[in-house]
Amino acid sequence: xxxxxxxxxxxxxxxxxxxxxxxxxxxxxxxxxxxxxxxxxxxxxxxxxxxxxxxxxxxxxxxxxxxxxxxxxxxxxxxxxxxxxxxxxxxxxxxxxxxxxxxxxxxxxxxxxxxxxxxxxxxxxxxxxxxxxxxxxxxxxxxxxxxxxxxxxxxxxxxxxxxxxxxxx
Amino acid sequence: xxxxxxxxxxxxxxxxxxxxxxxxxxxxxxxxxxxxxxxxxxxxxxxxxxxxxxxxxxxxxxxxxxxxxxxxxxxxxxxxxxxxxxxxxxxxxxxxxxxxxxxxxxxxxxxxxxxxxxxxxxxxxxxxxxxxxxxxxxxxxxxxxxxxxxxxxxxxxxxxxxxxxxxxxxxxxxxxxxxxxxxxxxxxxxxxxxxxxxxxxxxxxxxxxxxxxxxxxxxxxxxxxxxxxxxxxxxxxxxxxxxxxxxxxxxxxxxxxxxxxxxxxxxxxxxxxxxxxxxxxxxxxxxxxxxxxxxxxxxxxxxxxxxxxxxxxxxxxxxxxxxxxxxxxxxxxxxxxxxxxxxxxx
Numbered sequence: 001x002x003x004x005x006x007x008x009x010x011x012x013x014x015x016x017x018x019x020x021x022x023x024x025x026x027x028x029x030x031x032x033x034x035x036x037x038x039x040x041x042x043x044x045x046x047x048x049x050x051x052x053x054x055x056x057x058x059x060x061x062x063x064x065x066x067x068x069x070x071x072x073x074x075x076x077x078x079x080x081x082x083x084x085x086x087x088x089x090x091x092x093x094x095x096x097x098x099x100x101x102x103x104x105x106x107x108x109x110x111x112x113x114x115x116x117x118x119x120x121x122x123x124x125x126x127x128x129x130x131x132x133x134x135x136x137x138x139x140x141x142x143x144x145x146x147x148x149x150x151x152x153x154x155x156x157x158x159x160x161x162x163x164x165x166x167x168x169x
Numbered sequence: 170x171x172x173x174x175x176x177x178x179x180x181x182x183x184x185x186x187x188x189x190x191x192x193x194x195x196x197x198x199x200x201x202x203x204x205x206x207x208x209x210x211x212x213x214x215x216x217x218x219x220x221x222x223x224x225x226x227x228x229x230x231x232x233x234x235x236x237x238x239x240x241x242x243x244x245x246x247x248x249x250x251x252x253x254x255x256x257x258x259x260x261x262x263x264x265x266x267x268x269x270x271x272x273x274x275x276x277x278x279x280x281x282x283x284x285x286x287x288x289x290x291x292x293x294x295x296x297x298x299x300x301x302x303x304x305x306x307x308x309x310x311x312x313x314x315x316x317x318x319x320x321x322x323x324x325x326x327x328x329x330x331x332x333x334x335x336x337x338x339x340x341x342x343x344x345x346x347x348x349x350x351x352x353x354x355x356x357x358x359x360x361x362x363x364x365x366x367x368x369x370x371x372x373x374x375x376x377x378x379x380x381x382x383x384x385x386x387x388x389x390x391x392x393x394x395x396x397x398x399x400x401x402x403x404x405x406x407x408x409x410x411x412x413x414x415x416x417x418x419x420x421x422x423x424x425x426x427x428x429x430x431x432x433x434x435x436x437x438x439x440x441x442x443x444x445x446x447x448x449x450x451x452x453x454x455x456x457x458x459x460x461x462x463x464x465x466x467x468x469x470x471x472x473x474x475x476x477x478x479x480x481x482x483x484x485x486x487x488x489x490x491x492x493x494x495x496x497x498x499x500x501x502x503x504x505x506x507x508x509x510x511x512x513x514x515x
Contacts, residue, residue, distance in 0.1 A: 031323060035270070038316060055302050062309040066345075069315045069338050072323075129301055131362060 010050055017043030030075045038068040055130045176295035176456050180205075205297050209286045217430040222248045224471055231475040258419035263325060266416065270324035275417065275424035278317035282431040285310045289438045290364045292448050292456040303364035304356060307439060308349055311394065314432070315341045318403065318413050321425075325416035333412020336482065337403045340393055343489045344400075348390035350497035351383040354504045355443045368447035377444040382500045384444045386493055391436040392473055393489070395429065399477035402485060437466035 020040035027033045041064045048057035127133050138146050183204065187197045222237065222245060229236025237244030262271065288303040290296040300306050315337055322334020356362055358379060359370040370376075377384045393400040404412040414425050441447060441462040448455030480488070 031267075032270075035316070035320065054300065055305070058302055058305050058309040062305075062312055065316065066312050066342065069319055069342065072316070072319055073335060073338050131302060131305075 006050065010047070013043045013046035013050065016040075017047070031072060034068055034072045034075055037071070038065050041065050041068070052126055053130065055134060176292040180295070209297065210283065213283055213286065213431045213434070214427065216434045217427045218248045218252065220430045220433060220467065221251070221426070223467070224474075227468065227471045228475045231472070252423070255419055255423045260421065261418045263327065263416045265326040267324040267326065270320050271416075272421075274317045274321035274324060274413075275421045275428070277320065278314055278428045279424055279431070281310045281313040282428040282435065285435050286431075288364055289435075290368055290442060290447055291459055292454075294365075295456070296364060299363060299365050301361070301363050304352055304362045304367070304439075304443070307435075308345075308352070311432070311435065312341070312345055314428070321413035321417070325413065327416055329409040329411075330413050330415050332409050333403050333405075333415075337396070337413070339482070340396070340400065340402060340485060343486060344390045344393040344493070347386055347489065347493040347497040348394060350494070350501060351386040351390065352443060354380045354383040354500050357501070357504050357508065364442060364447075368442060368449065371446040372449055375444065375446040375449075380444065380500070380504070382496060383504075384440075386497050386500070387440060387444070388469070390489075390493060391440065392470060393485075395432040395436055395470075397429075397433070397470060398474040399479050400485065401474075401479060402482055405479060433467060433470060434463070437463045437470065440466045 017040050020036045020043060023036040024033045024040065027036065041060060045057040045060040048054070048060060180201065184197060184201055187200050188194070191197050191200065225247070226236045226244075237247035240246040240250045262268070285307050287297045288300055288306050290299075318337040318341075319334040322330040322332075322337065325331075355367065355376050358376060359367040361367065361370075367376075396403045402408075404414065409415075414422055417425065441459065445462045445466075447462075448459040450458035453461075
């Protein structure tokens with residue numbers, strides 16, 4: 001019974017994610033694409049929940065879906081025009097042969113790697129209290145990476161402030 | 170073994186009754202889950218009815234009027250009459266609206282408002298899902314109400330709605346940061362994000378006594394998060410008609426109000442749980458204490474609304490980033506140092 005619900009939930013979330021991602025690239029309206037991207041992220045966070053990574057799922061919803069609102073606003077402000085049809089130029093966006101070749105190669109290689117990798121089940125126990133374990137790892141083993149990310153974000157913030165302030169004349 | 174009391178006892182009695190009719194314990198579990206979900210939705214919809222009446226009475230009290238007093242005894246049925254009226258109203262859709270987005274927005278707004286109720290401890294053990302990331306789940310879910318507001322504002326294809334939607338993003342995203350940081354102090358003290366652990370940690374001392382600055386920051390940011398005066402720039406009647414709700418009529422408009430009052434209840438519940446000791450209290454049963462404290466918080470938010478004038482958008486932003494954010498950060502530093510000093514001496 002539980003196994004059945006789990007499997008059904010997995011396929012529902014996977015279908016939502018893939019369908020939404022497909023909609024993002026095919027929709028001709030930029031705002032619709034942004035909203036479908038939000039739906040896609042929600043599907044991914046559902047998959048995280050099924051993988052027992054509840055903290056990661058909440059982070060996914062908070063950070064990524066929060067950012068969607070910004071994408072939405074930027075999209076609205078930068079492309080404001082009388083008709084919204086064709087703001088996300090899918091019809092005129094005919095990919096060149098090089099692009100088709102490279103992306104096709106990427107798909108083939110990825111599928112090949114997935115098919116040939118000897119997947120095995122992890123023997124580690126399921127961690128119940130993920131937040132404290134994550135905190136432990138971030139502040140010990142991955143300290144340098146976290147600090148680097150913090151410095152990067154600070155640089156981006158300073159850059160944004162400088163740009164917003166404008167040039168003094 | 171602790172004595173089983175209050176709401177959890179009612180659940181146990183229901184479970185025993187169901188157990189007589191259903192042979193499979195899994196079916197009993199499913200039925201109990203459905204009953205729990207049903208009661209949460211009942212609370213949300215009843216709250217909207219009660220709080221609208223309460224708000225009108227409180228505002229009348231603040232302004233020395235008598236408020237609604239014609240329908241039913243003391244005007245108590247006024248909201249019911251209003252609901253019936255709203256249901257009977259014509260559903261008008263603006264011609265230039267983005268049809269699907271316009272229809273979906275009020276429904277999507279209600280989902281996060283209802284979803285946060287899952288982690289609220291109404292009484293001892295009376296919690297639908299005691300997640301180990303309870304507080305964080307609340308923050309993540311409540312942040313989702315930005316997007317439906319923006320959808321409603323944009324899809325209405327109306328300049329006032331769009332301005333309201335843009336203001337939502339500016340306001341809610343900037344006030345979310347100090348709100349999260351103010352809650353972090355509580356998480357540090359309790360050592361957990363699980364709601365039941367946080368309530369249990371306040372058995373002797375309420376966290377409002379240990380974290381007064383965090384409480385003040387939380388109450389201010391929560392008022393901004395639920396778009397209530399003095400932070401109601403999103404709807405600001407005197408400036409932009411009604412912001413994102415401008416083009417909505419009848420039940421769709423009522424859904425916005427349902428979500429607004431569900432959010433008001435939600436932030437009051439969080440204030441009660443994190444700062445006022447949850448269902449802890451002497452003599453009275455836990456759920457009575459819980460609802461008394463929540464009622465007190467709701468009254469405080471209503472008091473704000475009818476006392477303070479509306480802020481300007483630039484004042485709002487500078488207050489959020491230049492006052493509340495440094496204050497919340499300072500509070501975290503002081504809490505950390507204080508915890509070390511406390512451990513050192515004990």
